[in-house]
Amino acid sequence: MALYEIVFILRQDIAAQDVNRISSQFEDVLLEGGAKILKKESWGLRTLAYVVKKNKKGHYIMLGVKADVAVVNELVRKLKISEDVINHLVLAVDAIDEDPSPMLQAPAEIRHESHFAADAI
Amino acid sequence: MSNENNSNYNETGGGTLISNSVLFNRKTTVKKSNACPLSGEDAPVIDYKNIELLARFISEKGRLLPSRLTGVCALKQRELTRAIKRARAIALLPFSKQ
Numbered sequence: 001m002a003l004y005e006i007v008f009i010l011r012q013d014i015a016a017q018d019v020n021r022i023s024s025q026f027e028d029v030l031l032e033g034g035a036k037i038l039k040k041e042s043w044g045l046r047t048l049a050y051v052v053k054k055n056k057k058g059h060y061i062m063l064g065v066k067a068d069v070a071v072v073n074e075l076v077r078k079l080k081i082s083e084d085v086i087n088h089l090v091l092a093v094d095a096i097d098e099d100p101s102p103m104l105q106a107p108a109e110i111r112h113e114s115h116f117a118a119d120a121i
Numbered sequence: 122m123s124n125e126n127n128s129n130y131n132e133t134g135g136g137t138l139i140s141n142s143v144l145f146n147r148k149t150t151v152k153k154s155n156a157c158p159l160s161g162e163d164a165p166v167i168d169y170k171n172i173e174l175l176a177r178f179i180s181e182k183g184r185l186l187p188s189r190l191t192g193v194c195a196l197k198q199r200e201l202t203r204a205i206k207r208a209r210a211i212a213l214l215p216f217s218k219q
Contacts, residue, residue, distance in 0.1 A: 049213060
């Protein structure tokens with residue numbers, strides 16, 4: 001069992017309650033494979049730095065998991081097939097930080113979102 | 122011309138004489154503090170999620186700044202590059218912007 005950080009982005013059309021439902025489905029894929037979800041964060045609807053599949057904004061979900069590689073591969077396969085997920089990133093990490101990630105520490109974010117916004121171009 | 126044989130001067134195009142010490146001693150770095158801003162005890166952790174930190178090391182057009190300008194040491198520059206490229210992959214930072 002190794003530690004992985006998985007970030008995926010759901011497209012902007014999805015309603016807030018569906019975001020929870022869809023991310024739970026992906027979590028279930030992991031849990032059924034015997035993984036442990038150590039951290040879950042939702043960074044909310046953020047403006048993307050560039051247009052991804054015609055979306056300018058997306059719902060970001062981050063998971064910190066302890067899993068086998070086969071389970072993670074299965075999840076990636078499902079993420080690629082899903083029409084709701086527009087982008088994903090899976091990293092093998094040495095440790096999962098228990099504190100909330102820098103994305104959840106708000107103040108400067110408002111300043112930077114407009115700087116990197118896809119529609120600022 | 123008596124100073125054309127003086128080896129401390131070279132002629133540039135247009136016939137002006139400029140001292141060698143000006144032509145050949147161009148400073149390659151902007152004068153900055155000597156310490157790497159990312160090394161040391163209270164240095165922030167480099168993480169692809171920490172875009173506030175990463176934004177200090179990219180140009181206005183979104184390109185990575187050379188360590189020659191930022192003063193970052195080689196090891197941290199490599200970590201920074203990795204983090205910025207990950208952030209770009211997940212649309213937290215742009216690849217380029219006008």
